Amino acid sequence: MAVIHDVMPAFELFQPASISDALTLLNRHGSNAWVMAGGLDSFDWLKDRIKRPSVVIDLSQVQALRGIKEQNGGLEIGAATTLTEVARHLVVRDKFRLLMEAAELVASPQIRHQGTIGGNVSQDTRCWYYRSGWTCYRAGGNICYADTPTAINREHAILDADRCVAVNPSDTAPALVALDAQMVIRSARGERIVNAEDYFIGPAVDITRMTVLAPGELLTAIRIPSTWAGAQFYFEKVRDRNVWDFPLLNVASAIKYSGQTIERIHLVINAAAARPLRLHAVEAAVVGKPRNEQTADLAGRIAVQGAQPLRHNGYKIPLMRNVVKRAIRGGGGGTWTS
Amino acid sequence: MAEHKLVGQNYTTPDLVAKVTGKAKYAEDFRAEGMIFAKLLLSPLPHARVTRLDLSAALAVPGVKAILTADDLPAAADAVNDNGQLILANLDGEVALTNEPVYQGQPILAVAAVDEVTAADAIEKIQIEFQPLPFVVDPLESLRPGGPNARTKGNYWNIPAPAPAAQGGGGGRGQNPPRPEIRGLKFTDAEFAEAKDGRLPVMREAPEKWSYGDLDAGFKNAALVLDETFVTPDTSHQTLETRTVMAYWQNSKVYVYTGTQSTAQTVLGVSRWVGVDPANVVVISEYTGGGFGSKITGAISLVIPVLLSKKANAPVMMRVSREEEHYIGRGRPGVRGRMKVGFSKEGRITALDMFSVSDNGPFERQGDCGNTGVISSLMYQPLAMRFRGISVLTNTPPRGPQSQPGGMQAAALMEPVIAKAARKLGIDQVAIRRINAPVGKASFGPPAGPKAVRQYVTSAFVQEALEKGAALFKWDERKARSGKRNGSKVRGVGVAVSTYSAGSVGYDGLFVIKPDGRLYVQSGIGNHGTASVSDCHRVSAELVGVPWEKCEVTWGNTAKNLPWTCNSGGSQTIHAMTRAAHAAGMDATKKLREIAAKDLGGRPEDYEVANERVFRKGGGAGMSLAKAAQRAIDLGGAYDGHELPKDINKFTRASATALAGQGLMGVGKDNYPHDGQSRSFVAGFAEVEIDVETGKFHILDYLAVADVGTVIHPRAVGGQILGRSMLGIGHAIGQKWVYDQHYGVALAKRFHHNRPPTILDAPARMQWATVDLPDPETPVGARGIGEPPVGAGCCAVLNAISDALGDDVFRRAPVTLDMILTALEAGRPTTEPLTAHI
C-alpha cells in the first residue's frame, strides 16, 4: 500500500454536549473512537493518515468540561479549558503562577487559544521517528529508530528510557506535578482520581501510552489543591525557537521557606524522559538547606545522576544540571537585555 | 535624471490593496469549471527502482479520472538558448515523475480525481514495490574510499570547461556546451585519513580547480596562518506558498496558474518541460508567495497538472502539501570547507587555499560550490588564491539557488576564520575587513579567456559601508562591553561583509502612453514580494514625466503582451529592468520630442519632457502627453509601435506588435555600456547576549549597511535588506535539515522541525542603511540587493557568538544551544563537525 501524508480521511463525527453523552459514545465505540479536544495533536495524526479512527468524538461542545472553579482554597480546572483561559485566570496568576508561566510558554498564541489543558498534558510524544508513522515500539513494533547508531536523537530522553527513548513534550505537565494536582478521570464505570505524578507513565510500564488514560476513559478535570498556593515558583522552558517549539527541557519548582531555609519543595523536570520526573532525591537533599549557590550546585549535581546520553543529546545533562540549579536559585542571575 | 521625483521615493505598490484585502489571487486561489484535483505518490526510498506497479485498484475508485506516470512524460529535449547555443538535453537530469527515484519524496506518479480525498484514498490503493538501490545522504560518505554513489553512474558531474566567455557579460555566441556526464570520484585513503579529527580532508585533484598569484609565497610571508574547517547547513527555501499549480488546455494552448519569480521567462520553462511551443504557453502568476530562488521560472513539478489535465481533459489543481514542498521545493546546498588562510600582521590576506565540498542533491550541478571560491576572492581580495571544489551527488532533495547561492556559504566559511584571525592578531574586526575589502573596479575569480584575465566589478564601496555601519552601530562602544558577564549572560558583537551579483543586462522595456494621458506599463517581472514588478517602471514614468497615479502596470499574465524580461533571480532585476525601463523611457522621450518638433517647429533637441508635457526648453510651446499620444497614433510608424527596433527580443516584438496603434509606444532594448560585473555589498553588525547556563542566545541588535547604488524604493530596499538578513540569520541560529542516515529519509520535513526563525527569534532591534553612492556603470545607478544581506546577517551573528564565547565553540552552522553548552562544558567544539544533516 502506498503511503500519503495529506488529506484527512473520512470519519464519523460526534459532538456530544454533556460528559455523560461523551462517555456513552466512548463506551459504544471503544477503541475505534478518537477523542478530540483542541485537536492540535489529533490533526497531525489524522491528516498524516497514520491513525485511522472511524469515529471522532469532539469535546468542544461539552460546556461542563470548560471553566475554572475555586474549590477549597484551590482550583478545579475543566479539562477542556484553553491554555489562554488558564494563563489569564486571576487565581492562577495570583496563587499558582507556576501554571500560568507554563501555559504561556506553550507553542503559539493561536494554539494556546485553542489547545486545552487536558490535551496539553495528555498529548502524545513528538519523537519524529514515531510521528513519521513507522512501526516503532511505541507504535506496536519492535524497534526504537531513535536509539540506533545512526539515529538523530537530540530531543530524546536522558532518563528512564526503556527501549523507547521518546520524551513527554508537555509544558503544563511538570507544573501540575509540582503543584500536586489531581487528575479526575471518568468512564462509564465511574470516576477515579489519580495524582498528577502517577498520571504519566514511562515505556517500561507501557511503551505505547503516555498516560494512564485507558480506552473509554476521559480526563474531565484537573484539581489543584491549596497546598502550594503562593509558594515561590520557578518555571523555565528551554527550546530552540521562541515560538512553537517543544521544550528541549523544562523545569518547574515550588518552594516554601521557613526563614532562610527550604522547608518544602517540589521539583519537576520534563522532556528528559517519557514522563515528567519529580526529582525526589534532589528534593530530599535540599530540604532544610538555605537557598544559595551551594544548595543549587548540590541540587544540580544530584539531579543528573544516572542520566544516560544518546548520541546527540549529551547536552541535556549540563542543561538539566543548570536548569535545576536555576530552579533552586531562582534564575540565571541577570536578566535578558531587550 | 538629476533630480528624482519617483526614484528614491516611497510609494504604495499597485498590488498592495489587493493583498491587504485578500483579493490577491495566488495559484491555489483560482477555480475553473470542472476542476479536478491531483495528489502525488512519493518515493519512500532514497534510491530505488519500481519493480511492480498495479494501478487497477486505484483506477477502480469512483471519481478517479486519470493517473500520470513517468511513462507519460515527454523525453528530455535539446534546447536553444538566448545566445543561439544548442543545449543538449541532460539525460540524467531532473524529471517530474520517475520509476527510478533518487531521493526520498521524489514523485513517482500522480492521481487526478474529483476531489482530494478520493485522490488520496486512491493512492493508498496503489500496489507498488521497489527494489532498493545503494544510496548516500552525506557527501563525505560518498567521497570516502569505497563509499556509495547516489547515482548508479557515479557521484559528481563532469562538466568539460566551457568555451572562453567574452568580457563584460555580453555573452556572445560560444560553441555549444558539451553534455554533462556523471562520474565517480573518491578520496584516496591517505587523503581521507584527516577526517578523523573533524577536519575536512582535502582532495588534491578536485573537479573544480583554479588559482592565481603565488600561493606559497603568500603563506611564507604570512604572520599568521589559520587552517580551519567549517560546515554550512542545507536549508529548504520553504516559501510560504508551496509550488501549487492549476492548469488546463484550451484550443491547443496550455494555461498554467503558478507561482513564479519571473513571469515572462517561465514561458520557456513550461515550453521545455512540457514539450510545447512557447507560443502555446500562457503563464498566469499575478502573485507568488515567495521564491528565494526556488521558483525562478516556476517549477518542474508543474508539468504534472499540465499533463494530467491533458490526460483527464479537465482543469487540474495540484495543491502541494508542506511535506511535499520539503521534498520537491528545493534547498540550499550545504558546503563543508577547508580554508587555509595566511594573514599579514596588519590582517591583510596574503594567501587563501580553499577546498569546498557541497551537497548537490541528486540532479543538475549547482553553482554554489564554485561560488564559494569566486565570492571569497571578491569579498576578501586575497593576494594569492587556490580554489578546489567538488559538488557531490547525494540522495537528498534537489537543490536550487537560494538567496545568495554559494555567496552565503562563502561568507559562512570565511567569516569565522577572519574573525578568529583578528582576535589572534589583535586587530579590530571592522579594521580587518576594511583592509581586505574590494575597492573600485576590484578583480575577482579565476583568470579566464585566452589572455587569462580576471573579471572585475563595476564598483565597490565596502569600506564606506563599514565606516557608516561602525558609526551607526556605535561599534567601539559596544565592543567595549563585549565579553562582560552579567549573571549567567555574556554579550558579544560581530561584523561581517558579504557580496553577490547584482544585475544583468540586455533586456527590453515596453509601455504605451495612451490618448487618455496615462502611462500603460507592461511588466514581465514576477511579483514575488520584492516590489521590482512595479519599482523598475518608476524609471520610465519619471523619464516621461508621468505622475505615478497615472501609471497602470500590467503584470502576471503572459497573454497580456509583456516584454522580454530577465529572470528574477540573483538580484538581477532592479539593475537589468531599470536599464530596460530607461531605454524604453528614452525611446518615448525621443519620440515625444520628435512629435513636438514636427508639430511645433524647431529641432527635437529643443524640447524637454516633464510634468505630463513635452515643451520647449525653458518653458514655452508644448503639448500634453495625451495629445502627443494621439499624434503618435496619427503618425503611425515607430511612434505607435508599428515599426519596432531591430534589436528587441522576439518575445517583446510579438507583444509590441499586439499593442501597436494604441498610443505612443516606448520600447527599447538595454544597450547601455557596462564595464565590469555588477556586484552589491553589505556590511552586517550584530550584538548578541548568550546565557552560558542554557546556551540560549538572543540577538539584541542588528544593522546592515548596503552598497547597492541608487535606491529606487527605500521601503522595498529596507525590506529586502532586513528580510534577507533574517534569512541568513536563520542559517546561524537554527534552520537545517535532518536526515536519518540508515534509511536515508528526512526526519525534519515541516516548519517545526526545520525551524525557520519566528518573529520572536528576530533581533529585538533591526536597522538598515545604504551608502547612497550610485553605480557608475548603469544609467540609473541601481544594483540589486536580494542576495548579499544573507551572508552578512548569518555571519555577523556567528561572529558575535564567537566574540562572546571564544573561538572554540562551534565549527558548523547553525549554532544551537546544545553546541554551545557541550562546547563550554568540554572546553572544545564537540558537535560532530562533518556529519551531514544532523
Next chain:
Amino acid sequence: MEEKTMTADTPNRVSRRNFIKGVIASGAVVSSAGYLWRSSALFGQQPSAPGSVERLITLNVNGQDRRVDVLKQETLATTLRYKLGLTGTKLGCDRSECGACTVLVDDVPRYSCSVLTHTVRGKKIVTVEGLAAADGTLHPVQQGVIDEQGFQCAFCMSGFLMATVGYLKTNPNPTRAELAHGISGNLCRCQDYDKILTAMMRGAENLRKA
C-alpha cells in the same frame, strides 16, 4: 487601478469552445457541493446517537449567515476557501505551524486549518475579506500596511492581519515587543518581520485614532 489588474484572467477573454467556461473570479461562491470532497455521504446519519451532526450547517462568516454543506472531517480553512470562495485565507502548512490561515472565531485568532468547521457553528467568523467596511474603506490595521508598505510576498499577510486585529482587541495599545509576542503565531518566510511589526504598530495607532 488595483482592482482592474487584480483578477488575472477575465472569463470573457477565454474562448468557450472548449471545456473551460473560465476561471472563477474573486470572491465568487463555488458550488455548495464543494470541490474537495465528494458529496455522497460516507456514513449514514445516526439521528438517535447523542452528539451526531448534520452536514448542512449555517456559518456566520463576515457578518452573514451562510448555509453550507460540510463534511465531518472538513476544516474551517477548507470550507472558507473551497466552499465559500473566501480565498484570502491561505494555507501555508495545514498543520498549525505558520499562521497563514488565521481567522477570528468570536474575536479570537485561530488557525482555521486546525479547526473542524462543525465546531464553529453559532460562532462569528471573520476572515480578511471581512475586515474592510462595506464601502471599501480599509480597516485601520489594513491601512497600516498600506502606510508602511508592509510585507513582501504577502502570502502570510491575511494571517498576520487577523492575528493583529484579534490581539489588539485584548491590548489596544501594545509596545512593539508586546505586539511581537501577540502575533508570534505567524510565520513570514520573506522574514520581513521588522517591517511587518512597523506596519502593525502603525495599524494599532490607526485603530486607536479611528
Next chain:
Amino acid sequence: MDFVRWGQNPWGQNILTHVSWTLFWASLFAGLMFLVAHGSYMLLSAHRKRPSAETDRMEAAQPNLPKRIERHSLMARAFHWVMAAAMFVLLFTAFLPVVGVKFPWVTWHWIAGLVLTGSIVFHIVHASFWLDFWSIWVGPKDIPELKAEVLREMGQDVPGLKSGKYPLGNRLYHLAIMVAGLSAVATGMFMMTRVRTPLFTRNPYLFSDRTWGVTYVTHGVAGVGLVGLVIAHVYFAIRPEKWWITKSMIFGWITRRQYLEHHEPERWRVMTDRPTGRI
C-alpha cells in the same frame, strides 16, 4: 484471525513485528483444554494398572537392587528448578502486560532469560558428559513403545516395552520444550541487542528489518508455545499417578518398587557398570 502482526518500516515496506497476542490466548486456551480433556479422560476411562502381584514378583527377583534408586542427580535437579523458576519469570513478565497487568518487565525478562540460557548451557554440557545423553531422545526405535503406550492408555493390556529411564511422554515433552525453549533463547539473545543492558552495545540494525521480523515472530511463537507446554507440564506434575516422578525431581530418588513398576530394567540398568548404555 491474523497469527502475526505487520508494521511498516521507514521505506514503507511491510515488516513482521510480532506474533499476534491472540496466539497467546489460543495457547493458554489449548493448554487448559488439554488439561480438562485429559483430566476427564483419566476420571472417566479405565486404565490398565500393573497388578501388584507382578511387581511383587519382580521385586523378589531382584533382591540386590537398592531400596532407593537415584533418578535425578542433585545437579540435574538444581538445573531443573532453576530453569523452571526462570521460565515462570519469563512467562509472567512476558504475558502479564499482555493481559493488562502493567509493570516494568523488560529487565526481569532478560535477566531471567540469561538465567535460563545459562542453565540450558549447563544442562547441555552436563547431559553430554555426565549423563546418559541419549536417554532423553526419541527416535524410530520408540515406535513400538509409542504403540504400546497408546494402547495401554486406551485400556488394553499390552505386553511389551516399558519405558527406560524416561517414559516416552517425558521424552516427547522434552523434545517439544527443547525446540520451543532453544528458539526463544536463541532469538532472545539477539533481541537483547535491542534493549539496554550492560552486556551489549545496542544495535537495532544488527539484522535487516525482515530478519528481525522473523526473529521476533519466532520468539513470540516459542513464547506462546511455552505457555501451553508449561501448563501441560505443571498439570502432569501434580497428577496423583505422576506424583512419584515429581517427588523424584525434588528428592532425586524413586523406590525400587516404583522403578520396577514403571521402568524396563533392561533399558534403564541401574546396576550395571555401563551407565551410558543406549536404550
